[in-house]
Amino acid sequence: MTVVNTPAVQNAADTEFVQSVVQHATTAFATNLARTPTEHADLLRALADALQEHESELVAIAHTETALPLPRLHNELGRTAFQLRFLADQVTDGEFLDGGTDDADPDWPVAPRPRLARRLVPLGPVAVFAASNFPFAFSVLGGDTASALATGCTVIVKAHPGHLELSRAVAALATEVIEQKGYPAGTFALIEGDEAGRALIVDDGVEAVSFTGSTAVGRLLADLIAARPRPVPFYGELGSVNPIFILPSAANNDTLAGLVTSFTLSVGQFCTKPGIVFLPASADLEVIGQKAAAVSAARMLTGSIRERFLAETSRLAALPGVTTIYAGNDDGDAVAPRAYEVSLRAVLDDPEPYLAELFGPAAVFVRYDHEDELLAAASLFRGELTAAIHTAEPDLPTWTLADRLARFAGRVLLNEWPTGVAVTTAMQHGGPYPASSSARDTAVGRFALDRFLRPVVLQNFPDRPSPGSRS
Amino acid sequence: MTVVNTPAVQNAADTEFVQSVVQHATTAFATNLARTPTEHADLLRALADALQEHESELVAIAHTETALPLPRLHNELGRTAFQLRFLADQVTDGEFLDGGTDDADPDWPVAPRPRLARRLVPLGPVAVFAASNFPFAFSVLGGDTASALATGCTVIVKAHPGHLELSRAVAALATEVIEQKGYPAGTFALIEGDEAGRALIVDDGVEAVSFTGSTAVGRLLADLIAARPRPVPFYGELGSVNPIFILPSAANNDTLAGLVTSFTLSVGQFCTKPGIVFLPASADLEVIGQKAAAVSAARMLTGSIRERFLAETSRLAALPGVTTIYAGNDDGDAVAPRAYEVSLRAVLDDPEPYLAELFGPAAVFVRYDHEDELLAAASLFRGELTAAIHTAEPDLPTWTLADRLARFAGRVLLNEWPTGVAVTTAMQHGGPYPASSSARDTAVGRFALDRFLRPVVLQNFPDRPSPGSRS
Numbered sequence: 004m005t006v007v008n009t010p011a012v013q014n015a016a017d018t019e020f021v022q023s024v025v026q027h028a029t030t031a032f033a034t035n036l037a038r039t040p041t042e043h044a045d046l047l048r049a050l051a052d053a054l055q056e057h058e059s060e061l062v063a064i065a066h067t068e069t070a071l072p073l074p075r076l077h078n079e080l081g082r083t084a085f086q087l088r089f090l091a092d093q094v095t096d097g098e099f100l101d102g103g104t105d106d107a108d109p110d111w112p113v114a115p116r117p118r119l120a121r122r123l124v125p126l127g128p129v130a131v132f133a134a135s136n137f138p139f140a141f142s143v144l145g146g147d148t149a150s151a152l153a154t155g156c157t158v159i160v161k162a163h164p165g166h167l168e169l170s171r172a173v174a175a176l177a178t179e180v181i182e183q184k185g186y187p188a189g190t191f192a193l194i195e196g197d198e199a200g201r202a203l204i205v206d207d208g209v210e211a212v213s214f215t216g217s218t219a220v221g222r223l224l225a226d227l228i229a230a231r232p233r234p235v236p237f238y239g240e241l242g243s244v245n246p247i248f249i250l251p252s253a254a255n256n257d258t259l260a261g262l263v264t265s266f267t268l269s270v271g272q273f274c275t276k277p278g279i280v281f282l283p284a285s286a287d288l289e290v291i292g293q294k295a296a297a298v299s300a301a302r303m304l305t306g307s308i309r310e311r312f313l314a315e316t317s318r319l320a321a322l323p324g325v326t327t328i329y330a331g332n333d334d335g336d337a338v339a340p341r342a343y344e345v346s347l348r349a350v351l352d353d354p355e356p357y358l359a360e361l362f363g364p365a366a367v368f369v370r371y372d373h374e375d376e377l378l379a380a381a382s383l384f385r386g387e388l389t390a391a392i393h394t395a396e397p398d399l400p401t402w403t404l405a406d407r408l409a410r411f412a413g414r415v416l417l418n419e420w421p422t423g424v425a426v427t428t429a430m431q432h433g434g435p436y437p438a439s440s441s442a443r444d445t446a447v448g449r450f451a452l453d454r455f456l457r458p459v460v461l462q463n464f465p466d467r468p469s470p471g472s473r474s
Numbered sequence: 475m476t477v478v479n480t481p482a483v484q485n486a487a488d489t490e491f492v493q494s495v496v497q498h499a500t501t502a503f504a505t506n507l508a509r510t511p512t513e514h515a516d517l518l519r520a521l522a523d524a525l526q527e528h529e530s531e532l533v534a535i536a537h538t539e540t541a542l543p544l545p546r547l548h549n550e551l552g553r554t555a556f557q558l559r560f561l562a563d564q565v566t567d568g569e570f571l572d573g574g575t576d577d578a579d580p581d582w583p584v585a586p587r588p589r590l591a592r593r594l595v596p597l598g599p600v601a602v603f604a605a606s607n608f609p610f611a612f613s614v615l616g617g618d619t620a621s622a623l624a625t626g627c628t629v630i631v632k633a634h635p636g637h638l639e640l641s642r643a644v645a646a647l648a649t650e651v652i653e654q655k656g657y658p659a660g661t662f663a664l665i666e667g668d669e670a671g672r673a674l675i676v677d678d679g680v681e682a683v684s685f686t687g688s689t690a691v692g693r694l695l696a697d698l699i700a701a702r703p704r705p706v707p708f709y710g711e712l713g714s715v716n717p718i719f720i721l722p723s724a725a726n727n728d729t730l731a732g733l734v735t736s737f738t739l740s741v742g743q744f745c746t747k748p749g750i751v752f753l754p755a756s757a758d759l760e761v762i763g764q765k766a767a768a769v770s771a772a773r774m775l776t777g778s779i780r781e782r783f784l785a786e787t788s789r790l791a792a793l794p795g796v797t798t799i800y801a802g803n804d805d806g807d808a809v810a811p812r813a814y815e816v817s818l819r820a821v822l823d824d825p826e827p828y829l830a831e832l833f834g835p836a837a838v839f840v841r842y843d844h845e846d847e848l849l850a851a852a853s854l855f856r857g858e859l860t861a862a863i864h865t866a867e868p869d870l871p872t873w874t875l876a877d878r879l880a881r882f883a884g885r886v887l888l889n890e891w892p893t894g895v896a897v898t899t900a901m902q903h904g905g906p907y908p909a910s911s912s913a914r915d916t917a918v919g920r921f922a923l924d925r926f927l928r929p930v931v932l933q934n935f936p937d938r939p940s941p942g943s944r945s
Binding site for chain 2: 085104
């Protein structure tokens with residue numbers, strides 16, 4: 004493969020250019036309506052193949068741009084290819100588009116019922132804002148693009164500035180595969196730059212927007228979209244603190260060691276990173292420092308992410324009642340893990356300063372005196388991607404706590420860590436605001452497709468004639 | 475039954491009062507989480523029974539306030555009771571809350587898969603803005619309230635000022651039934667007044683808002699909700715023109731007579747009323763005037779609705795190229811049907827003036843020269859609740875047109891009229907903006923429940939212990 008810029012990735016920071024990109028996507032969408040889900044599935048599989056054929060070059064570019072470790076990037080590329088194939092499998096027979104049919108019933112209560120055939124149809128051109136922290140899995144050919152293409156939508160990706168070269172390389176590959184498969188060029192495009200991104204989401208031709216990133220940026224986009232003359236759905240995966248509730252029976256070195264691994268994984272740059280941990284005042288925290296000390300300082304995704312991490316951890320360390328359990332030595336651009344301790348009493352008295360998302364390798368350990376304070380601790384949260392319970396004795400009070408956590412989280416875990424999101428049918432990756440902009444939706448799993456579909460009912464129509472029949 | 479005001483219906487136009495109502499709804503919601511779907515279903519059935527036990531008094535109040543004919547109101551009350559029972563049947567076994575479970579799989583691609591049990595949980599307190607034109611079916615105990623209660627949400631209804639006495643009477647009944655069934659009083663409340671309504675939708679405790687009414691008012695509410703610190707879903711059923719495409723083979727007196735019945739039904743005050751009709755230039759329109767002349771002038775729902783109707787029809791009649799086919803004599807407050815004619819050419823040249831929703835007994839007949847102009851006519855629309863085709867020969871070109879209509883409508887009909895929405899599993903009542911604020915959702919049918927639920931995945935949990943087991 005020669006990595007070439009496609010026309011769509013040339014300097015795109017102007018509204019007219021974006022309008023023409025959206026126009027192409029709109030025309031291509033109309034053309035693609037004649038294609039079957041089996042064809043869309045075939046396209047997704049070819050995209051997966053292309054990613055894996057070019058794995059070593061793509062991972063090398065990603066490594067240079069993001070500083071993420073090579074094994075992690077190889078794994079992420081594999082996950083991205085699997086995700087394309089998984090979604091292809093979901094749509095390939097077209098059954099997912101069938102919302103069921105009510106037969107005509109002259110005796111139906113109130114009034115005779117006509118035949119009603121419910122079908123799902125794709126929304127149209129979709130704008131996908133790529134993430135910083137998953138250069139493959141939530142980026143150019145990540146889950147949002149895969150979901151949108153699988154349903155028959157066309158896609159315009161706004162590249163993340165943290166990995167532009169990789170975005171261009173993947174976009175070039177995608178463009179090539181789309182052409183090979185006979186899809187029109189407007190099926191997929193990549194644009195760059197914040198101005199182009201703004202022009203994109205307010206373009207009247209864009210029918211849905213997906214985004215993975217911070218709550219602050221997500222909210223800016225949400226506000227722009229809500230102000231459109233014709234508002235459209237916005238699927239933002241935003242910030243999350245992912246609280247962990249450790250019961251006394253599980254407050255041991257193994258649990259704490261697992262926790263350090265989870266919150267330092269990929270330099271703490273996961274949206275599911277546990278940022279706040281409730282554990283008994285009696286628990287011995289020594290292992291946290293020991294484990295954290297074994298984690299090397301590492302470069303973060305971008306300079307601004309690093310600056311925010313340093314500012315946030317400094318602010319936190321200076322809060323009344325906060326003790327630093329561990330603070331490693333940073334090494335130039337590379338940051339080391341941090342861990343902080345505070346009493347539940349202090350947090351309950353004035354929660355906000357302790358509950359902000361901390362993107363990076365740090366966590367706050369909140370000490371409680373009695374297990375029965377955990378329901379009060381749970382009441383601190385409104386919207387989280389995940390919440391986890393660790394206990395050696397899953398009993399009825401565990402279920403009471405789990406039910407409480409389900410009131411604010413999209414995924415509740417027992418004795419596992421939230422980092423690592425399986426690509427599978429039932430998965431939910433999304434939670435109440437501010438974790439997501441649409442708690443009913445998920446960015447991962449089979450139900451990710453639903454975001455780009457809407458129902459249409461055909462009333463009193465016979466079955467559609469087969470393609471070969473004469474009119 | 476003695477119709478008494480419940481505390482929640484006393485002069486409610488103040489933020490503190492609304493806050494206390496929402497607080498009660500929030501507390502009741504938490505309490506009701508311990509109740510089963512079977513109990514919710516039982517509550518819905520009791521509400522249906524209560525409505526029907528008091529049918530004659532309620533219909534009498536509704537008739538006085540709305541001027542809708544008695545047979546229509548009896549039918550609507552029956553439909554409302556049926557809707558409560560239909561939704562009760564959907565939830566009664568709790569199966570609809572089960573989103574499926576992925577078993578643990580150590581060999582799952584990329585990484586071992588934990589057990590993931592997907593469940594649907596209710597959102598919380600829901601604000602329901604009642605409609606003017608369905609004093610029962612889209613009002614205090616209408617489809618939105620029924621859907622929300624069925625899922626375990628609590629409900630605060632903002633009464634429509636067009637039928638306040640009826641709203642109070644139904645609310646008093648609901649309050650009584652809710653108490654009888656042992657549900658906390660905060661499960662349901664009624665508030666009145668625009669100020670109270672505004673305070674309600676920006677209250678941080680409200681987790682979703684549903685609304686049936688005009689696009690203009692719906693947009694005001696949507697903007698207020700989008701600006702909340704914590705935005706929530708807004709389900710607005712808004713305006714629709716519901717275009718009808720009559721092919722030459724069906725352009726006969728029977729079709730036109732059916733059309734007049736549909737657009738004058740209930741004084742044209744349905745959101746699915748056909749407002750614009752494409753038909754051949756050669757069609758004889760005489761029957762339209764004949765049928766319309768047989769429709770008596772009738773009072774509209776409110777004075778402001780009548781004034782808007784008169785202003786809109788005057789504006790339309792004065793447009794260049796528009797001919798009045800029929801304009802009946804109004805009789806004091808009572809309005810008579812109107813029908814207008816214009817060429818497709820004029821509409822295609824400058825569409826906007828002809829395409830506004832016309833709420834009331836009027837329709838615009840747009841004359842085309844050739845059948846193949848209908849695809850161009852279809853391209854005039856972006857978001858409609860319904861679109862219909864009338865043809866004596868449903869052939870492949872009919873399917874091409876139907877597919878085109880499916881791009882902007884939520885329901886596409888063949889040889890039937892859009893007025894009359896069956897309460898049934900597959901029904902879709904909702905379409906792209908401006909017909910609805912959420913094209914993926916429906917206000918009628920089984921899927922109406924989905925609006926008030928969100929998924930939660932339990933990861934690595936065993937099956938829930940049965941209620942009787944010891945911890």
